[in-house]
Amino acid sequence: MIITGNAVKVGDHINTDLILPGKYLVFIEPEELAKHALEGLDPRFPEKARGGVVLIAGKNFGCGSSREQAPIALKHANVKCIVADSFARIFYRNAINIGLPVVECKEIADKVNEGDQLVVDLAEGVIKDLTLNQSWQIKPVPKFLLEILTAGGLVEYLKKRIKSK
Amino acid sequence: MNLVEKILAKASGKKEVAPGEIVDANIDRAMIHDLTGPLTIEMFKKIGVERVWDPEKIVMILDHQVPADTVKSAELHVTMRTFAREQGIRNFYEIGKGGICHQVMPEKGYVLPGEVIVGADSHTCTYGALGAFATGIGSTEMAAVFATGKLWFKVPQTLNFVAQGRLKQPTSAKDLILHIIGQVGVDGATYKAAKFSGPAITRMSIDGRLTMCNMAVEMGAKTGIIEPDAQTIRYVSARTKKFTPLKSDPDAEYEKTFELDVNELEPQVACPPSVDNVKPVSEIEGLEINQAFIGSCTNGRLEDLRAASRILKKNKVHPNVRLIVIPASQEIYQAALREGIIEILAKAGAYISNASCGPCLGGHLGVLAPFETCISTSNRNFIGRMGSPKASVYLASPATVAASAVAGKVTDPRTMWRS
Numbered sequence: 227m228i229i230t231g232n233a234v235k236v237g238d239h240i241n242t243d244l245i246l247p248g249k250y251l252v253f254i255e256p257e258e259l260a261k262h263a264l265e266g267l268d269p270r271f272p273e274k275a276r277g278g279v280v281l282i283a284g285k286n287f288g289c290g291s292s293r294e295q296a297p298i299a300l301k302h303a304n305v306k307c308i309v310a311d312s313f314a315r316i317f318y319r320n321a322i323n324i325g326l327p328v329v330e331c332k333e334i335a336d337k338v339n340e341g342d343q344l345v346v347d348l349a350e351g352v353i354k355d356l357t358l359n360q361s362w363q364i365k366p367v368p369k370f371l372l373e374i375l376t377a378g379g380l381v382e383y384l385k386k387r388i389k390s391k
Numbered sequence: 392m393n394l395v396e397k398i399l400a401k402a403s404g405k406k407e408v409a410p411g412e413i414v415d416a417n418i419d420r421a422m423i424h425d426l427t428g429p430l431t432i433e434m435f436k437k438i439g440v441e442r443v444w445d446p447e448k449i450v451m452i453l454d455h456q457v458p459a460d461t462v463k464s465a466e467l468h469v470t471m472r473t474f475a476r477e478q479g480i481r482n483f484y485e486i487g488k489g490g491i492c493h494q495v496m497p498e499k500g501y502v503l504p505g506e507v508i509v510g511a512d513s514h515t516c517t518y519g520a521l522g523a524f525a526t527g528i529g530s531t532e533m534a535a536v537f538a539t540g541k542l543w544f545k546v547p548q549t550l551n552f553v554a555q556g557r558l559k560q561p562t563s564a565k566d567l568i569l570h571i572i573g574q575v576g577v578d579g580a581t582y583k584a585a586k587f588s589g590p591a592i593t594r595m596s597i598d599g600r601l602t603m604c605n606m607a608v609e610m611g612a613k614t615g616i617i618e619p620d621a622q623t624i625r626y627v628s629a630r631t632k633k634f635t636p637l638k639s640d641p642d643a644e645y646e647k648t649f650e651l652d653v654n655e656l657e658p659q660v661a662c663p664p665s666v667d668n669v670k671p672v673s674e675i676e677g678l679e680i681n682q683a684f685i686g687s688c689t690n691g692r693l694e695d696l697r698a699a700s701r702i703l704k705k706n707k708v709h710p711n712v713r714l715i716v717i718p719a720s721q722e723i724y725q726a727a728l729r730e731g732i733i734e735i736l737a738k739a740g741a742y743i744s745n746a747s748c749g750p751c752l753g754g755h756l757g758v759l760a761p762f763e764t765c766i767s768t769s770n771r772n773f774i775g776r777m778g779s780p781k782a783s784v785y786l787a788s789p790a791t792v793a794a795s796a797v798a799g800k801v802t803d804p805r806t807m808w809r810s
Contacts, residue, residue, distance in 0.1 A: 248752035286578035292513040294529035320529035
């Protein structure tokens with residue numbers, strides 16, 4: 227799985243109320259949720275992300291609520307991948323389950339600049355910054371999680387498995 | 392093995408497990424509510440399985456957007472009711488019958504020591520207070536549980552917080568857990584289990600223990616957990632069938648042990664915009680407030696309402712403040728009625744509502760305007776959590792919130808704690 231996009235940078239401890247405020251939880255339609263992605267931090271984010279972006283975050287990204295609407299909003303706002311120093315655990319699982327790649331990499335947040343062109347290769351475990359001409363090794367995503375991501379999420383993955391039985 | 396490891400070993404049919412190992416565990420109980428349930432139901436239907444794995448093991452609760460405030464949330468409730476009926480899920484809690492999911496689950500006997508419980512809500516970690524392994528999951532993952540009855544977990548490392556001494560009232564469980572989060576930070580226990588032990592925990596009521604474990608997720612923990620003791624057994628036995636509690640082995644291992652002395656602990660307040668921005672109440676005393684909220688899955692229990700009524704008995708809510716009180720469940724509401732607590736609070740000028748999550752998550756009932764300040768017994772003070780992103784939320788114990796509501800500003804409850 228190879229992902230490309232321009233970098234958008236955010237800080238540490240970006241919580242689920244910033245990613246998708248609680249008042250929007252009555253919505254489950256991805257397009258509606260996407261309009262409010264990261265609204266708590268920057269209401270213009272959906273516009274910024276339109277062309278497809280890789281989100282570069284600090285520590286503990288996605289902390290707080292278990293709301294799956296948070297990663298859904300980001301994915302449908304055209305966030306292709308999130309690279310963070312670390313993730314909150316429920317967000318990490320949710321993102322993979324809805325088919326949004328998430329990668330831990332501790333060295334990258336300080337180096338990449340907003341707008342840099344990035345390529346993330348999940349299977350190889352490499353992030354390249356084409357603007358800076360620099361690359362970083364990441365821990366490859368475990369095989370069974372990569373299978374879920376490649377299938378497009380847990381629902382599609384389970385569907386396939388049930389069919390093949 | 393420690394308690395978490397023992398529960399996960401049993402649930403995955405293994406003799407022994409170690410931290411870092413990935414296990415496929417059988418789920419004993421699965422809970423959804425009205426804001427995460429409808430997405431679970433949609434995903435379950437997409438998977439293409441007709442029936443849930445076991446309708447008796449599923450609990451469905453309406454608590455967040457209740458009673459319905461918009462047509463949209465009324466529709467979510469219909470989705471929930473219809474699914475419960477179609478699937479024969481009897482453990483369905485209509486509004487007025489249950490209350491906040493994290494109170495209803497232990498109160499109605501769905502939380503048994505030694506079991507594995509998942510809920511589509513981050514505060515599912517509350518149930519560790521009764522010696523269960525309980526954790527929050529997302530809607531899609533819950534749909535997979537509904538279809539298969541199983542879920543994978545990485546066996547976590549466990550941090551052991553040993554609380555020595557005795558909490559001096561009105562300092563309470565809330566002050567202790569805020570203090571701990573202030574010490575370790577909002578990601579201090581990420582991916583790990585947080586065990587609470589020591590004499591201060593043994594002396595603590597079940598209500599207090601639920602408060603402690605409830606906030607484990609605010610330091611990133613997968614679950615909070617407390618070893619079941621005689622008090623746990625009494626609480627659970629009064630509500631349910633037979634069960635087999637598990638206990639840590641004497642040679643159980645922990646990644647790290649934190650020793651705390653709670654004897655001198657003073658009431659604590661978590662200041663915006665982060666739950667680990669914790670200060671002793673004395674440092675921010677005098678800060679003016681507009682709203683005070685007593686309730687939520689953290690602090691809407693009987694003991695919490697008792698503490699509030701003790702302060703409000705001979706006092707009135709300050710003219711510049713509105714105090715919102717929401718008992719966590721219908722059962723607690725009735726007990727508070729019987730004890731005369733509701734009358735005391737109403738006479739003091741509190742707005743009292745039936746059980747729901749209320750303003751905690753800013754969806755409904757008591758949201759804040761820009762530049763307003765609220766002191767709250769709930770669990771998160773993130774920017775925008777309770778309404779406007781320009782509002783401020785301070786987290787504290789029920790006693791501190793009640794005292795602040797009376798004074799119109801953040802106040803040390805010890806100044807109003809009379810018998």
